[in-house]
Amino acid sequence: VKAEIIAVGTEILLGDIVDTNSAYIAERLPALGVDVYWISAIGDNLGRLKEALERAWNRSDITITTGGLGPTEDDVTREAIAAMLREEPGVDPVLEEALRERFRRRGTDMPLRNLKQATLIPSAEAIPNSRGTAPGWWVKKDGKHIISMPGVRAEMYAMWDEYVAPRLAAMSDGTIILSRTFKTTGVGEGAVDERLSPILSSNNPSIGVYAKQDGVHVRLTAKAQSAAEAQAMLDERDPTVRSLLGPIIWGIDDESLEVIVGKILKEQGATLAIMESCTGGLIANLITDISGSSEYFKGGVVSYTNEVKVTIGVDPSLIEEHGVVSPQVAEAMAEAVRSKLGADVGLAVTGVAGPEPLEGNPPGTVYIGVSGVDGSWSSGGGFYPTGRSEIKRRAAYNALHTLRKYLLRIE
Amino acid sequence: VKAEIIAVGTEILLGDIVDTNSAYIAERLPALGVDVYWISAIGDNLGRLKEALERAWNRSDITITTGGLGPTEDDVTREAIAAMLREEPGVDPVLEEALRERFRRRGTDMPLRNLKQATLIPSAEAIPNSRGTAPGWWVKKDGKHIISMPGVRAEMYAMWDEYVAPRLAAMSDGTIILSRTFKTTGVGEGAVDERLSPILSSNNPSIGVYAKQDGVHVRLTAKAQSAAEAQAMLDERDPTVRSLLGPIIWGIDDESLEVIVGKILKEQGATLAIMESCTGGLIANLITDISGSSEYFKGGVVSYTNEVKVTIGVDPSLIEEHGVVSPQVAEAMAEAVRSKLGADVGLAVTGVAGPEPLEGNPPGTVYIGVSGVDGSWSSGGGFYPTGRSEIKRRAAYNALHTLRKYLLRIE
Numbered sequence: 001v002k003a004e005i006i007a008v009g010t011e012i013l014l015g016d017i018v019d020t021n022s023a024y025i026a027e028r029l030p031a032l033g034v035d036v037y038w039i040s041a042i043g044d045n046l047g048r049l050k051e052a053l054e055r056a057w058n059r060s061d062i063t064i065t066t067g068g069l070g071p072t073e074d075d076v077t078r079e080a081i082a083a084m085l086r087e088e089p090g091v092d093p094v095l096e097e098a099l100r101e102r103f104r105r106r107g108t109d110m111p112l113r114n115l116k117q118a119t120l121i122p123s124a125e126a127i128p129n130s131r132g133t134a135p136g137w138w139v140k141k142d143g144k145h146i147i148s149m150p151g152v153r154a155e156m157y158a159m160w161d162e163y164v165a166p167r168l169a170a171m172s173d174g175t176i177i178l179s180r181t182f183k184t185t186g187v188g189e190g191a192v193d194e195r196l197s198p199i200l201s202s203n204n205p206s207i208g209v210y211a212k213q214d215g216v217h218v219r220l221t222a223k224a225q226s227a228a229e230a231q232a233m234l235d236e237r238d239p240t241v242r243s244l245l246g247p248i249i250w251g252i253d254d255e256s257l258e259v260i261v262g263k264i265l266k267e268q269g270a271t272l273a274i275m276e277s278c279t280g281g282l283i284a285n286l287i288t289d290i291s292g293s294s295e296y297f298k299g300g301v302v303s304y305t306n307e308v309k310v311t312i313g314v315d316p317s318l319i320e321e322h323g324v325v326s327p328q329v330a331e332a333m334a335e336a337v338r339s340k341l342g343a344d345v346g347l348a349v350t351g352v353a354g355p356e357p358l359e360g361n362p363p364g365t366v367y368i369g370v371s372g373v374d375g376s377w378s379s380g381g382g383f384y385p386t387g388r389s390e391i392k393r394r395a396a397y398n399a400l401h402t403l404r405k406y407l408l409r410i411e
Numbered sequence: 412v413k414a415e416i417i418a419v420g421t422e423i424l425l426g427d428i429v430d431t432n433s434a435y436i437a438e439r440l441p442a443l444g445v446d447v448y449w450i451s452a453i454g455d456n457l458g459r460l461k462e463a464l465e466r467a468w469n470r471s472d473i474t475i476t477t478g479g480l481g482p483t484e485d486d487v488t489r490e491a492i493a494a495m496l497r498e499e500p501g502v503d504p505v506l507e508e509a510l511r512e513r514f515r516r517r518g519t520d521m522p523l524r525n526l527k528q529a530t531l532i533p534s535a536e537a538i539p540n541s542r543g544t545a546p547g548w549w550v551k552k553d554g555k556h557i558i559s560m561p562g563v564r565a566e567m568y569a570m571w572d573e574y575v576a577p578r579l580a581a582m583s584d585g586t587i588i589l590s591r592t593f594k595t596t597g598v599g600e601g602a603v604d605e606r607l608s609p610i611l612s613s614n615n616p617s618i619g620v621y622a623k624q625d626g627v628h629v630r631l632t633a634k635a636q637s638a639a640e641a642q643a644m645l646d647e648r649d650p651t652v653r654s655l656l657g658p659i660i661w662g663i664d665d666e667s668l669e670v671i672v673g674k675i676l677k678e679q680g681a682t683l684a685i686m687e688s689c690t691g692g693l694i695a696n697l698i699t700d701i702s703g704s705s706e707y708f709k710g711g712v713v714s715y716t717n718e719v720k721v722t723i724g725v726d727p728s729l730i731e732e733h734g735v736v737s738p739q740v741a742e743a744m745a746e747a748v749r750s751k752l753g754a755d756v757g758l759a760v761t762g763v764a765g766p767e768p769l770e771g772n773p774p775g776t777v778y779i780g781v782s783g784v785d786g787s788w789s790s791g792g793g794f795y796p797t798g799r800s801e802i803k804r805r806a807a808y809n810a811l812h813t814l815r816k817y818l819l820r821i822e
Binding site: 009010011012013014015016017018019020022023024025026027028029030036037038039040041042043044048052070071072073074111113114152153154157179181189190191193194200201208209210211212217219274276279280281282283284285287288289291293294297298299300301302303304305307308311340341342353354355356387388389390392 | 420421422423424425426427428429430431433434435436437438439440441447448449450451452453454455459463481482483484485522524525563564565568590592600601602604605611612619620621622623630685687690691692693694695696698699700702704705708709710711712713714715716718719722751752753764765766767798799800801803
């Protein structure tokens with residue numbers, strides 16, 4: 001089953017927003033037996049959207065759109081589908097009443113322009129929207145489908161989970177695609193590719209190598225008639241990949257470094273505290289994105305000034321002697337926050353996010369400290385300066401890699 | 412000048428990564444006199460990529476691709492361009508030597524498979540890559556252009572800034588598009604649309620209304636033969652938009668809440684400290700994404716446990732009496748961190764990110780406290796529960812909105 005995703009919105013073509021909806025959908029389709037061949041973004045333009053829908057209708061079994069279902073004049077997804085299929089949209093009285101009721105409960109009258117959110121064409125059913133006013137459309141005609149969902153993330157996610165995914169799962173009888181990703185650290189893309197050369201030309205499961213912010217990823221992808229069969233193919237190839245890559249693998253599939261580190265802390269029954277300077281709360285933010293992190297995460301301090309570092313317990317003479325961006329201060333910060341917040345392990349980052357140098361250190365200079373019952377470690381030095389957010393992100397992943405090694409006692 | 416962007420990589424179609432490169436490019440093209448009409452993503456598949464390039468070649472003046480220039484077998488962008496234009500790729504000796512030199516400096520031999528990164532076709536020039544091994548391609552033929560850049564973000568950004576943007580600027584003689592965005596808070600998309608109805612059907616400048624995480628955005632877009640003319644059109648329409656929207660406008664263009672709050676703090680010569688519970692460092696991370704934030708940001712505490720809150724100075728009896736998720740504790744946290752870190756203003760968030768309830772409060776219950784010389788404020792209550800990251804993000808923006816109002820003394 002061939003699918004294609006069309007994200008609708010001029011704001012995407014203007015670079016005003018990043019289309020994350022398509023990735024959300026694309027990630028979930030293969031396990032439903034649906035392959036995504038094309039993703040595209042089209043502006044709020046009736047003609048071009050109709051043209052894109054027409055091409056999709058001709059080459060794909062399922063077309064999924066997001067966006068353009070709002071109440072404003074810009075929103076033309078319904079109109080474009082109707083025009084493409086040469087059907088006339090009309091107000092559905094049941095949808096209209098539900099919409100009016102929704103506004104009534106909010107204590108306001110329905111603005112007239114919202115009425116278009118209650119329209120349907122003969123080939124379309126409404127998809128309930130539990131989070132907003134715009135119902136989706138599920139169009140079925142000549143054995144093909146168009147599934148239109150709102151662009152607002154929370155509404156789209158809910159509509160997908162509650163309605164679209166279950167209905168697609170019920171329809172599925174095609175080829176299932178499953179994949180497994182091996183995440184590595186410390187080796188470049190080309191070198192990983194060469195290690196894998198004995199199995200690189202294999203077709204099913206096929207293998208792909210990708211450079212990512214947290215290291216190089218290797219993705220194994222199997223196609224089969226059932227999930228069990230695809231799973232078995234992955235399981236069979238798994239040991240070969242592991243033996244070719246060896247201990248550079250740090251995680252599997254959607255395991256992120258913050259998840260891995262959390263797992264290790266839980267297994268060891270250890271708690272963590274963090275003091276961040278240049279990463280400015282990013283590490284704490286990553287760690288607390290994981291549900292259940294309150295089990296092992298005591299808390300963090302964002303020490304954007306030297307006084308804050310000293311308030312938490314860093315010896316000011318260390319800062320004076322070695323400079324605030326130094327391995328010595330990184331270790332002292334880790335130990336101070338560990339002791340202040342009563343955690344088993346302390347992790348700290350001190351560095352220069354830029355754009356200005358700090359005490360003679362150029363942006364991208366970052367030191368990481370870890371402290372615990374096994375004593376203190378530090379690592380770091382200069383990264384390539386690539387802008388503030390990039391430096392923060394690389395420093396944060398580096399800190400998590402360092403913490404993982406410390407916890408696992410890997411040199 | 413019509414442009415189209417093609418992001419290459421099966422990982423995008425699998426939802427494994429979000430294509431942020433296209434937004435980076437799309438955002439920068441209008442000011443160079445180039446309009447983006449299509450953005451699409453294609454997998455690492457020679458046939459489909461060639462087909463997409465052919466369609467782009469026929470309908471667009473400039474096609475920009477990202478990705479597929481790596482050394483692995485998956486990387487087929489060069490091959491697809493060559494096939495589409497029916498030209499033969501060959502190794503360029505100058506590029507080859509530069510590549511070998513790059514590996515030599517790293518102290519390793521060049522893997523054989525990297526050699527394809529030194530190939531060109533007759534219509535292509537190499538674009539220097541200051542951050543990685545893969546040069547880009549600038550193809551020029553029959554008055555049309557294909558610009559191919561790597562997919563790795565830092566490499567693509569550098570190539571864009573250092574080479575592609577300046578060259579496009581030198582080429583530009585077409586229509587310039589400029590836009591201005593008015594960011595609002597506290598009013599829904601439909602209501603903003605209705606307020607703007609007197610000017611909504613205007614064509615140039617045109618107007619668009621978009622619901623965003625930090626409020627509803629209104630975008631005014633002007634097309635003209637020169638930047639000065641487009642600017643004048645925006646300036647002329649600007650007061651009308653402001654008078655129709657009134658004080659719900661909190662920011663303009665790419666001003667984010669964290670930038671606005673930073674500006675106000677700088678103007679007032681005030682410093683900020685933050686204590687975050689459920690947002691887990693997200694607010695500090697947002698604030699420290701802004702360069703120059705060290706001028707007004709003293710630091711933050713991520714207080715993921717009650718002990719940490721008490722360590723920083725929250726009265727434990729308040730937590731006992733009102734519960735940790737309460738307006739009283741939010742205010743006490745703001746005051747405690749303000750005093751502990753020696754800042755003028757304290758901002759605090761306490762709430763439930765989920766998925767589990769806390770002390771009987773469901774996920775999405777969030778209280779915000781602000782404290783300063785003008786006394787303490789608190790606000791909050793229940794949001795719609797939409798998952799952990801969404802709750803964190805909404806709570807963070809809410810906190811920044813609250814801080815802005817406190818600083819500006821808006822009720």
